[in-house]
Amino acid sequence: MSLGCLMVDVAGRSLLPEDREVLEHPLVGGAILFTRNYESPEQLAALVAEIRALRRPSLLVAADHEGGRVQRFRPGFSLIPSMRRLGHAYDADPVAGLATTREMGWLLAAELRTMEIDLAFAPVVDLDYGVSAVIGDRAFHRRASVVSAMAGALMAGMRDAGMAATAKHYPGHGAVALDSHVGLPVDRREFADLHRDLYPYQRLIPNGLPSVMMAHVVFEQIDSLPASLSRRWVHDILRVESDFRGAVFTDDLSMAGAAAFGGPVERCRLALAAGCDMLPLCNHRASVVAVLQGLQATPEPVSALRLARLHGKAGLVPATLSQLQALPRWQAAHALAQRLREERPSLLLDGGS
Numbered sequence: 001m002s003l004g005c006l007m008v009d010v011a012g013r014s015l016l017p018e019d020r021e022v023l024e025h026p027l028v029g030g031a032i033l034f035t036r037n038y039e040s041p042e043q044l045a046a047l048v049a050e051i052r053a054l055r056r057p058s059l060l061v062a063a064d065h066e067g068g069r070v071q072r073f074r075p076g077f078s079l080i081p082s083m084r085r086l087g088h089a090y091d092a093d094p095v096a097g098l099a100t101t102r103e104m105g106w107l108l109a110a111e112l113r114t115m116e117i118d119l120a121f122a123p124v125v126d127l128d129y130g131v132s133a134v135i136g137d138r139a140f141h142r143r144a145s146v147v148s149a150m151a152g153a154l155m156a157g158m159r160d161a162g163m164a165a166t167a168k169h170y171p172g173h174g175a176v177a178l179d180s181h182v183g184l185p186v187d188r189r190e191f192a193d194l195h196r197d198l199y200p201y202q203r204l205i206p207n208g209l210p211s212v213m214m215a216h217v218v219f220e221q222i223d224s225l226p227a228s229l230s231r232r233w234v235h236d237i238l239r240v241e242s243d244f245r246g247a248v249f250t251d252d253l254s255m256a257g258a259a260a261f262g263g264p265v266e267r268c269r270l271a272l273a274a275g276c277d278m279l280p281l282c283n284h285r286a287s288v289v290a291v292l293q294g295l296q297a298t299p300e301p302v303s304a305l306r307l308a309r310l311h312g313k314a315g316l317v318p319a320t321l322s323q324l325q326a327l328p329r330w331q332a333a334h335a336l337a338q339r340l341r342e343e344r345p346s347l348l349l350d351g352g353s
Contacts, residue, residue, distance in 0.1 A: 002304040003029030003057065005272060005297055007249075007280040008288050013039050015050045018285075023054050025292050029299075029307055030060035032280055033117070034072055041076045041115065041321045048116045060278075060310055062119035067108060068137055076321070078333070080108045081340040083124060083150070084137035089340065090146060098153040100336060101140075105157025105165075107333040110317045113162050114324050118312040121213060121249075123154045125167045125200040126174035134179035148200035152207060162313030167204055169215035169251060170238065171227055172197030180216035180257030184226065187219045194219070201242065211247040211310060212238070214276065216257025225274075226257055229267065234275040247277045247306040254284045263287075265294040277303045 007030035010019040023031060031051050038044050052058040063072045068082025086104060090097030105123075112120055125147055126132070128139035140150040155165035171194060176185035187194075201212070214228035227233040228250040238244045250258070253267045261267055264287035271279050281288050318324045325331070 002299040002301075003060065003278075003307045004299060005029060005268070005277065005279055005303070006288070006291060007032050007060070007062065007278050007282075009034060009282040010037060010047075010051070011285075013037055013043055014047055020054065022285075022288060022292065023051060023059060027292055027295060027297060028059065029278055030062060030280075032282055033061065033063045034282075035074075038073045041073075044073060045115050045320075052116060057308060057311070060118050060307060061116065062121055063112070063117060065108060065112060065117075065120040066122040066124060066138060067104065070138060077111050078107055078337050079341060080104055080337055082137040083140045083154075084128065085340055086150060086154075087128075087139075087141040087146065090141065090150060094149075098149060100340070101150050101153040102157035102160075103329075103333040103336060105154035106160045107157075107330070107337060109158040109161035109163035110324055110330065111321060113312050113317050114319065114321045116312065118163070118310060119166060119211075120158070120163060121166045121168065122158070123151045123165060123167060124169070125151045125204070126169060126172055127197055129174045131177050132174050132179075133177070134181065135174050139174055144196040144199035148203040151200055151204060155204065155207075155209070160316065162316035164210035164310045164312075166211040166213055166249065167201060167209055168213035169217070170201060170212045171215065171219070171233065173215045173217055176217055180226075180251065181255050184257045184260045185217045187217055188221065189219070190221050191219075198242075201238075201244075205242055205244050205246075209244070209246055211249060211306075212244065213249040213251055216251050216255055225261065225270065228253075228258060228276070229261055229270040229274055231274045239275060245306075247303075247310055248275065249278050249280060250276050252280045252282045254282055254287055264291050268295050268297075272297055277306050 004027040006028045067080025086101045124138045126135045126139050128142045140147045158165050178185040216226045216228050218226050223230040223232045250271045
């Protein structure tokens, strides 16, 4: 059975019968985990094993696990500093900052891979315009060239651990104040004025960027639909003009930024028509059930192949978290993460070049 186009959540720390029924549906291709699904590394590993055992090929398993304030699993895991904190390290010493960023990418991905989690939905490549509270310190930097370099370093570290990166939120969420979780942000800039936001993608795509996540932001000079539902953005600009060949995720289609464009089935139809490969629909089981009952969609072979390539690579990290923690690389990276979280950025900046 090919991977379907929906990515759904589960209720708790183990699978309920209803979860199993949903995950076994042919329209489903992935599961996304949240803090409510986590108690301990041992429990998380068991939950992921339950999910992966349901299907062949196994469902993609993902989490929003960027570091900073967006890190779903905490006790028992390394606490990854925010991307802005890594940006401060870059400002102090660009060479050391990129090396540090690569190690943080490896650390977050390696720990998740011991749980058999495929995707961390990172890095955020939105620019830090100082406008968007929901992005805020999740962004590396305000300079596009720095963001692209740091995102590339994080992506390389994740790849070292066997995890594909997902750059988000295409084409950019940093220049709008409204949070797309609670409303529909509108960016009124002309396309020519978006070159800074698009620059990181233009650098990452030729270097093998595996996937992107689309923003629920309307760029009204380009399309009346949000980028996540827009064929102009997904097919024409991202696929054709930018020659992107990886997988395309929408942001969560239960968010208010998407809900303005019809019921859950209609949103999914729009996203598929735009050219998206996988559609997360989370934290609203009634919407998931409605889509499973009302959406007619046959997986496109090319889309199924793109998604299959996102499965984590086996054998690049130890099989268990305790074995990983015995590695010198983990010990050094864990200590570095702790130091970055504890030190004030000014201490680094004072010694920087």
